[in-house]
Amino acid sequence: MTVTTTDLFATHEELLNSALRAITERGYWSAYPESPSPKVYGETAAADGKAAFTALLGKDFPLDQPADEWVSPERSPFGIPLGVRYPRTSPDALIAAAKAALPSWRDAGPQQRAGVCLEILSRLHRRVFELANAVHATTGQAFVMAFQAGGPHALDRALEAVAYGYAEQTRQVGSVVWTKKADTLAKTYHLVPRGIGLVIGCNTFPTWNSWPGLFASLITGNPVLVKPHPGAVLPLAITVQVAREVLAEAGLDPNTVQLAVDTREAPVAKDLALRPEIRLIDFTGSTAFGDWLEDSARQAQVYTEKAGVNTVVVDSTDDFAGMCRNLGFSLTLYSGQMCTTPQNLLIPAGGIETEAGHKSFDEVVDGIAGAVRAITADPAKAVEFTGAIVNDDVVERIAAARKMGDVVLDSAELAHPAYADAVVRTPMIVKVTDGYGSECFGPVTFAVPTESTAQSIDIFRETVGEKGAITAAVYSTDEAVLDAVEQAAMEVGVHLSANLTGGIFVNQSAAFSDFHASGANPAANAALTDGAFVASRFRIVQSRRPAAAA
Amino acid sequence: MTVTTTDLFATHEELLNSALRAITERGYWSAYPESPSPKVYGETAAADGKAAFTALLGKDFPLDQPADEWVSPERSPFGIPLGVRYPRTSPDALIAAAKAALPSWRDAGPQQRAGVCLEILSRLHRRVFELANAVHATTGQAFVMAFQAGGPHALDRALEAVAYGYAEQTRQVGSVVWTKKADTLAKTYHLVPRGIGLVIGCNTFPTWNSWPGLFASLITGNPVLVKPHPGAVLPLAITVQVAREVLAEAGLDPNTVQLAVDTREAPVAKDLALRPEIRLIDFTGSTAFGDWLEDSARQAQVYTEKAGVNTVVVDSTDDFAGMCRNLGFSLTLYSGQMCTTPQNLLIPAGGIETEAGHKSFDEVVDGIAGAVRAITADPAKAVEFTGAIVNDDVVERIAAARKMGDVVLDSAELAHPAYADAVVRTPMIVKVTDGYGSECFGPVTFAVPTESTAQSIDIFRETVGEKGAITAAVYSTDEAVLDAVEQAAMEVGVHLSANLTGGIFVNQSAAFSDFHASGANPAANAALTDGAFVASRFRIVQSRRPAAAA
Structure with a gap:
């Protein structure tokens, strides 16, 4: 069935208007239900999604792109046998096809592009359980997190990007008749895309971190090449498949969105990033590669989210148990493999005041460690929070961190009840006095004794100023301390x-209300x-x- | 008298709201009357402004900045003796003072900043005749142009930048109470400036080209260093003086805006541009320095307007005299020393169709040359359009162009009736078949015979694609040609x-309606x-x- 893009805009206009209001008002709003409950998604949704996912495994992924060869680069942190084969299209072919797609996508204009983008989101939402399985299997996220962060929350972030891009393009009229004295001119304001966009995905959040850049470039008229991390291709392959399907049905060029799959052995990101036709790059990943992109891909606007040193200033609290429980959960979630997980806990060596009296430094750290222990005590329950470890580097980092100071809480290997080959590690907390100034990605938290909260704030200012951070937190009952940390954070x-x-939790940022990363420190140049x-x-x-x- | 910034916002809120509407609707709108008529500005305004200007000459300019030494780098293209001495403040002192000013300017917030910015514009407007004299004397612009482009049109562009910056900062609420199930959070969205802005002015349009960057950085919370071209300091010195006066009266730090004057012998722009504290740079000037800034000042967001090859495709017309008159005027205005002046006239060698029958290539070029001759026949009237030549390089370029092809219309030296030492040159038109692919800044126009309009469009696409352009024009009675050129322009x-x-005229761009430069070709990276x-x-x-x- 062919749909017209005018139909698509009409279908989704109300949703778009709600999103446009939401980015202005910034109260709680979400377009896609985050509960995977059968009451929300229907009795068979979970099973159907699992079946659809399973049906893809061990086969050629159905994507109508020319293939130099078929590659299968993924390896599941849970040990789930994937074996999906993807068509590898050469950079030359990708760029030629994207260039050919540009005029029709540009000329479609913001309304038609919004209709197409929102239809893509709608169909991705229909496949949300299939996507959740794909995210779960490739990233090592526990299923509920893979569903929420990889599905509804990512869809919300994508919709948010569409809303911003639509608002930006329609903030002035498309044309005007202008009269000054005897002269009248008809003026047209053409919206012209930069060129071709390149989205470089990460292994841990293939949809949540890639969709905003993908949809921001699309809504503003740029064809996009989607280059997944070789470890997490499937969620983005499904994304591209859906996008191409909607484009084709709408009579547009499916090559407006293409998959640029590669392998660890033959990476393609650098080659693509330096092509003169690539004018927009969205990247989430290591500081080294992000910095390289910013320095090298000078022909492009480069939007990066890199690594940082997320910091918590612990000064005092009127709810010690609540603080420990909250921080313990933040450290445990996805084994600390979120870009938003706290790394450094800055705690006065002399301890802190709480509603239950003074707590020594060790008591504070033990309190947080105890909260982690409580969540991870039962392996079967623990794995639903920790998920699995995304790659071997993280495992090695745990071993290295063990030697950096006094291990207050050691990381433990857990057996996953469902996946025999899963690599599961619980969070560790190490008391250190140095070495905490750089990112140590994974389930490693440093408890740092400081002379005072004032010194904690100095350290916070120094480490975040130098290395950046995506998140920061403070616990204090003292308004002056809260204000001082807020001032330092600004x-x-x-x-x-x-x-x-x-x-x-400090890890969480909600679309339409919370900005994620600020672009104002070295951890990211965009928000x-x-x-x-x-x-x-x-x-x-x-x-x-x-x-x-x- | 001390004014509060709240008063200032209230005073100017209606103007701001009108500007906010105007940037959306983009019909004709202007906040500052462009006619220097006594009926608009009062009987004594012109004489008072002239007297205020004259009173500044040969003296230390009253600016309360610390001076390493006092410098007097200006030389008037009209030979007007200036001799104004400006305090040269060291880069270290400028940056230290700007850093100290940042927190209070940041904390003032967008409303208070808008009030201050609009009060500055209001007071600049009150000194518009003084400014016009300063622009006239330093740039070589004829007085009416110096008044209009240097005064009301520049004020409109500044107000436009304030409106955009204000809109951008207030598009979301400043704070919100957010509730999701059992959790309620109070969220505050702090607007944080990038750092210190640096505005690097040009010799030809010291206010029109500098004020947008200055006010865009100011409204968004950044202290700004204003570095004028050594040839055109006075208009920006007055600007900085007014800004500091308003800041001080409003109880804010006057060092939020500082003058960074330098000399040709000891330029300071490169030094300042590479300082880590400088996070925003606005530049108008040569491609070489603009490219250097983009490549080198990596710590800053760099906004450039550089050189380009403005092109006119002449295909056909139903008003041959009108076309010639219009183009002739465009070439004559300020002796072609506008970044918007056409350089290349692409005309089929076989001639064009007009309402008066076929015109050969030579007849078309002669028609345009004739229009220039008509405007420049009487030297006393001519200088009110041509003004004077801004520097010796332009004079040399005229001599060099004379050798590039057949001189259809030669550039003539004119005696200025009011200024004996003025360097005045009328436009020249040279028929060339090559050498027209780079900018030749000044009163030099190339008439290029092409095989056909189709080839003209190819040349247009190539030269503008390679070297960029700020403006382009087409004359045709054929809708298909108009569409083809519009497509190529896109x-x-x-x-x-x-x-x-x-x-x-193609040279003119009206604030609130026309975008100036596009950021989409090599002539400028911003609009x-x-x-x-x-x-x-x-x-x-x-x-x-x-x-x-x-």
């Missing part, structure tokens, strides 16, 4: 969560999502001609 | 004017003004704390 440009003791994330993805090119006065 | 990213025969010009000048840094449910 100065070093990191988002701050204060006194979280309930069901919200999800603000005006700056979309405004430079297109240009306005104007034409004017004499006309009859209106 | 592809190479240049604004296009079609069939201008009346009182609007005046769009969302991209302001969105990256600040960041949002968020904080969140548990709160009682709303």
